[in-house]
Amino acid sequence: MNKGLPKRSENYSEWYNELVKRADLADHSDVRGCMVIKPYGYSIWEKMQQALDKKFKETGHSNAYFPVFVPKSLFEAEEKNAEGFAKECAVVTHYRLKTDPYKKGQLIVDPDAKLEEELIVRPTSEAVIWSTYKKWIQSYRDLPLLINQWANVVRWEMRTRIFLRTAEFLWQEGHTAHATQDEAMQETLTMLEVYAEFAEKYMALPVIKGRKTENERFAGAVETFCIEALMQDGKALQAGTSHFLGQNFAKAFDVKFSNKDNTLEYVWGTSWGVSTRLMGALIMAHSDDEGLVLPPLLAPIQVVIVPIFKTAEQLNSISEKAQHIKKLLEEKNITVKYDNSDKQTPGFKFAEYELKGVPLRIAIGPRDLENNTIEIARRDTKEKKSIAFSELVHIVPQWLSSIQENLYQRALNFRSKHTHICDSYGQFQKILDNEGGFILAHWDGSPETEEKIKEETKATIRCIPLDFKKENGKCIYSGKPSVGRVLFARAY
RNA sequence: CGGGGUGUAGCGUAGCCCGGUUAUCGCGCCUGGUUUGGGACCAGGAGGUCGUGUGUUCGAAUCACACCACCCCGACCA
Numbered sequence: 001m002n003k004g005l006p007k008r009s010e011n012y013s014e015w016y017n018e019l020v021k022r023a024d025l026a027d028h029s030d031v032r033g034c035m036v037i038k039p040y041g042y043s044i045w046e047k048m049q050q051a052l053d054k055k056f057k058e059t060g061h062s063n064a065y066f067p068v069f070v071p072k073s074l075f076e077a078e079e080k081n082a083e084g085f086a087k088e089c090a091v092v093t094h095y096r097l098k099t100d101p102y103k104k105g106q107l108i109v110d111p112d113a114k115l116e117e118e119l120i121v122r123p124t125s126e127a128v129i130w131s132t133y134k135k136w137i138q139s140y141r142d143l144p145l146l147i148n149q150w151a152n153v154v155r156w157e158m159r160t161r162i163f164l165r166t167a168e169f170l171w172q173e174g175h176t177a178h179a180t181q182d183e184a185m186q187e188t189l190t191m192l193e194v195y196a197e198f199a200e201k202y203m204a205l206p207v208i209k210g211r212k213t214e215n216e217r218f219a220g221a222v223e224t225f226c227i228e229a230l231m232q233d234g235k236a237l238q239a240g241t242s243h244f245l246g247q248n249f250a251k252a253f254d255v256k257f258s259n260k261d262n263t264l265e266y267v268w269g270t271s272w273g274v275s276t277r278l279m280g281a282l283i284m285a286h287s288d289d290e291g292l293v294l295p296p297l298l299a300p301i302q303v304v305i306v307p308i309f310k311t312a313e314q315l316n317s318i319s320e321k322a323q324h325i326k327k328l329l330e331e332k333n334i335t336v337k338y339d340n341s342d343k344q345t346p347g348f349k350f351a352e353y354e355l356k357g358v359p360l361r362i363a364i365g366p367r368d369l370e371n372n373t374i375e376i377a378r379r380d381t382k383e384k385k386s387i388a389f390s391e392l393v394h395i396v397p398q399w400l401s402s403i404q405e406n407l408y409q410r411a412l413n414f415r416s417k418h419t420h421i422c423d424s425y426g427q428f429q430k431i432l433d434n435e436g437g438f439i440l441a442h443w444d445g446s447p448e449t450e451e452k453i454k455e456e457t458k459a460t461i462r463c464i465p466l467d468f469k470k471e472n473g474k475c476i477y478s479g480k481p482s483v484g485r486v487l488f489a490r491a492y
Numbered sequence: 493c494g495g496g497g498u499g500u501a502g503c504g505u506a507g508c509c510c511g512g513u514u515a516u517c518g519c520g521c522c523u524g525g526u527u528u529g530g531g532a533c534c535a536g537g538a539g540g541u542c543g544u545g546u547g548u549u550c551g552a553a554u555c556a557c558a559c560c561a562c563c564c565c566g567a568c569c570a
Contacts, residue, residue: 004531032562087568124570158493158568165569218570226570238570277570308529347530354530365529375529492570 005355007289012233013161016284020162023292023356025279033160033167040356041279043300045170048278049150051202051297052172055194061146061174066128068152069119074127078252081126084219088156090121121154126220126245126271129175130253137177137267139258144187145177163280164237164492171275177250177267179257184268185223188244191272192225195240203278204295204407205229205285206415207239208438208487210463215447221271222246228462228487230415231284234436236462236489239281245269280492286380286407292357293379295407296400303329303396304358305338308346308365315340318364321389325362325374328393334400354379359403360396380406421485425476428488432457438489442482444475453477453488462487 005022006014020026025041028034037045053063069092076082096113100106122128129147137145150172160166174191178184192209199205207227217224221243229239250256250266259265286293296302305325307318319340326336337358339349346363353361363375374392377384380403387395418437422428431439443449443461453476454460464486473482 028562153570155569157570159564159566169570171570241570273570275570310528342528345528345530345532347528347532349531350529351531363529367529 005289005291008232015289016280017162019283019287019291019355025283025292026162028162031167033157035162035166035168037170037276040300044282044294044298045276045279047298047300048198048202049172052194052198052274053148053150055198056148056172056174059146059190059194061148061176063149064147065149065151066125066132068122070122070125070127072118072120074131075120077127077131078220078249080248081124081220085123085155089123090154090156092119092121122151123153123155124271124273125149125151125153125173126175126249127253130249130255130269133175133177133267134253134255137255137257140179140260143177143179143257143267144183146174146187147176148172148174161280161492163283164277166276169276171273173271173273176270177255178269179259179265179267181246181268184246184270185244188223188225188242188270188272191270192227192240192242195242195272195274196227198274199227199229199239199278199281200408202295202297203282203285204297204404204411205239205281206408206412208463208465210465210468210487212241212463213447213450213461213486215450216460216463218243218271220245220248222248225466226463228438228489229281229285230411230418230438230489231281231492232414233284234418234490236438236491237277237281237284238462238491239278240272240274242272243270245271285411287357290351291355293407294357294359296359296404299357299359300335301337301353301356301358302335302400303337303360303362304349304353305336305362305364306346306349306353307338307340308363310366314366314369315342317369318366321364321369325364325392329396332393332397334396360399362392362396378403380410423473423476428459428476429457432459432490436490438462438487440485441476441488442473442484443486444478444480444482446478446480449475449477449480457490459488459490462489462491 005018008015024038026038027036029036093115094109094113095115096110097107098110100108133145136142152168152170154168156167157165176187178187196207196209199207207229209227210225212224212226218241223244225242226238227240229237231237247266247268249269255267256264257267282298283292305322307315307322309315309318322338326338329336350361357379359379361377368374372389373386374389375384375386376395378399418435420431420437420439422431422439422441428439428441431437450461468484471484475482
């Protein structure tokens with residue numbers, strides 16, 4: 001029959017790919033490495049956007065939009081940043097096609113339409129934005145400048161995975177400018193906190209906040225902060241980043257302001273972003289072998305009502321009841337779908353909505369009409385229960401918040417179970433090969449050691465946790481002294 | 493870019509080694525009927541540049557060469 005998904009335990013990446021397709025989240029496109037986000041998948045992204053955007057506004061930011069093309073000269077202005085992205089940039093060199101004189105009906109690039117200066121398709125927008133900020137900022141009165149944009153970016157990756165690493169992806173990028181270092185650093189940490197809260201509250205995804213090592217830092221940043229999450233296969237996923245840019249971009253783009261003493265100073269910058277990669281995180285954190293499992297706060301459909309009927313008369317009376325339920329729940333701001341289609345059997349629908357991760361299912365059949373009951377089933381635990389109709393308006397909201405809470409707890413338990421404190425390199429390797437997960441271990445602080453460990457084990461330092469405790473120890477690799485444990489894992 | 497692999501209906505595939513009539517099967521799709529409390533059943537039907545090109549041959553999905561695309565593994569990365 002081949003109706004089920006591949007099992008996570010047998011082939012995790014195949015499970016993931018199939019799930020993305022079968023749950024109608026996204027498709028591979030005709031362009032290598034790019035994806036088509038389908039309506040159901042996109043509506044989850046929209047939910048994420050709404051929650052985040054609200055937070056951004058609450059923290060004082062405004063949305064704006066900057067162009068997708070970056071003139072090469074602007075792009076190369078901040079050297080480190082340019083260098084970091086150079087290898088994965090798509091470049092526009094011409095602005096016109098013409099019909100092929102030799103092959104009828106085909107087009108070729110018009111060699112006469114070569115651009116004076118090549119345009120880089122943005123892999124990130126620091127360059128365009130900072131060159132604009134130069135025009136916007138003159139005085140301390142213009143600061144802080146707090147801008148966010150929702151946009152697409154292109155990074156020509158060699159290997160892509162749907163949602164996790166695609167050549168084009170959607171994201172938001174915040175870019176702020178400040179008068180003082182402290183304020184910029186504060187902003188960096190505030191936005192990291194916004195991301196962490198969003199991940200935990202909405203995505204039901206526990207994350208570890210931390211600081212990136214020099215090797216893993218954003219090119220052009222002085223300091224990069226991140227939230228790191230653990231997926232069910234034991235691999236880590238960076239779910240969001242927030243960068244303290246220091247004065248790097250201000251200097252590169254000559255963005256200065258007059259302070260109150262009328263002296264010119266470079267402004268301090270930050271940038272921060274989360275992308276459609278969060279979709280991948282959401283999928284891999286909660287879903288099971290039956291399909292997607294969505295936290296109610298991000299589920300496009302929170303409750304689905306499935307009628308069970310034999311005759312048209314039965315369907316009519318069930319529909320009446322179902323519409324009534326739908327209205328009652330919608331009054332409580334719950335998103336409800338009543339699936340009265342007679343094209344599929346109830347069993348098919350049950351499986352379908354499980355595949356799509358709808359948190360709660362209500363079934364109503366002739367027996368329920370007689371007894372004035374309904375059947376309610378939750379996606380996360382598969383618990384199924386017959387309840388009195390009158391209980392419905394209380395139980396549904398209760399179960400929805402219970403699902404949200406349970407998903408978070410489940411993920412948190414998983415993470416605890418798969419976070420190891422490790423003091424020997426041999427054990428370190430064994431853990432990575434056997435079960436994966438996070439490993440807290442001592443590190444001597446040198447990029448060389450980090451690099452060696454990466455080469456030998458494929459594990460990287462995900463971050464130096466913000467709640468890092470001072471603890472004297474010996475580096476797991478070099479044996480040199482260390483002042484605290486850092487977080488290692490193999491990562492996406 | 494290196495190493496391996498795969499291209500046959502919307503999807504997944506058999507056939508290829510060893511060339512030979514009408515290209516296999518499942519899912520999906522369409523029509524009709526019976527069904528419907530966990531992925532229904534029966535009957536009928538539609539759907540194909542066998543990745544592209546060139547060659548070998550009386551004859552190519554099958555053999556040869558070239559090209560293209562995609563997937564997996566590595567180097568690179570949110």
